[in-house]
Amino acid sequence: MRFETCVGKGKLVLVKGDITAEAVDAIVNSANPELTPGGGVSGAIHRRGGPRVTEEAARIRRERGRLKTGEAVITTGGDLPAKWVIHTVGPVWHGGEKGEPELLAKAYRSCLELARERGLRTIAFPSISTGVYGYPVERAAEVALRAVKAFLEGEPEPVEEVRFVLFFDADFTAYREAWNRIAGGD
Numbered sequence: 001m002r003f004e005t006c007v008g009k010g011k012l013v014l015v016k017g018d019i020t021a022e023a024v025d026a027i028v029n030s031a032n033p034e035l036t037p038g039g040g041v042s043g044a045i046h047r048r049g050g051p052r053v054t055e056e057a058a059r060i061r062r063e064r065g066r067l068k069t070g071e072a073v074i075t076t077g078g079d080l081p082a083k084w085v086i087h088t089v090g091p092v093w094h095g096g097e098k099g100e101p102e103l104l105a106k107a108y109r110s111c112l113e114l115a116r117e118r119g120l121r122t123i124a125f126p127s128i129s130t131g132v133y134g135y136p137v138e139r140a141a142e143v144a145l146r147a148v149k150a151f152l153e154g155e156p157e158p159v160e161e162v163r164f165v166l167f168f169d170a171d172f173t174a175y176r177e178a179w180n181r182i183a184g185g186d
């Protein structure tokens with residue numbers, strides 16, 4: 001399952017897969033505010049990245065305190081094929097009236113801005129907040145893709161490729177359908 005399209009000066013790719021296998025400049029981790037390994041995609045990234053990722057994340061936590069929702073920090077990729085891991089904290093879903101869409105969009109933007117500041121060319125995202133944090137995937141997909149589209153269209157020199165690596169068929173389908181709605185101008 002794969003879909004690819006040009007957006008602004010960049011490329012948007014949707015694939016089904018395991019983000020820890022992606023050989024991109026940076027993969028994004030859907031982290032907790034403490035930057036500890038946790039479960040889900042975060043547990044997988046720390047496991048495969050090894051102690052260098054976990055130790056650097058712990059050092060950042062000690063130096064700057066807990067991460068606020070929507071913020072992002074960067075560590076080495078350790079043993080991962082990706083060179084870097086960008087850790088961000090998505091919102092917990094509380095029904096949609098607690099600023100969840102804005103916070104989710106902010107998380108994507110923070111990662112993209114960090115990637116651009118560091119001169120990274122390819123970045124891969126998981127579906128932030130749609131696991132343990134409970135954000136309905138259809139809604140999250142739309143917020144995520146709108147945030148990426150705005151970034152790719154609005155930046156004179158954006159990253160070259162933004163990839164979403166979706167773990168389940170249903171997640172891939174949700175992102176693919178959300179993109180159809182967005183690109184169709186709905």
Ligand code: AR6
Pocket residue numbers: 017018019020030031032036037038039040041042043044090126127128129130131132133134135165166167168171
């Ligand atoms: N590659 C790509 N996507 C994955 C992978 C993988 N290897 N593993 C899981 N997913 P979740 P959240 C998908 O729960 O909802 C952690 O414990 C998964 O199917 O990992 O943002 C943190 O420490 C789902 O679609 O993250 C936080 O406390 C998506 O990744 C909390 O969970 C996100 O699911 C963050 O919750």
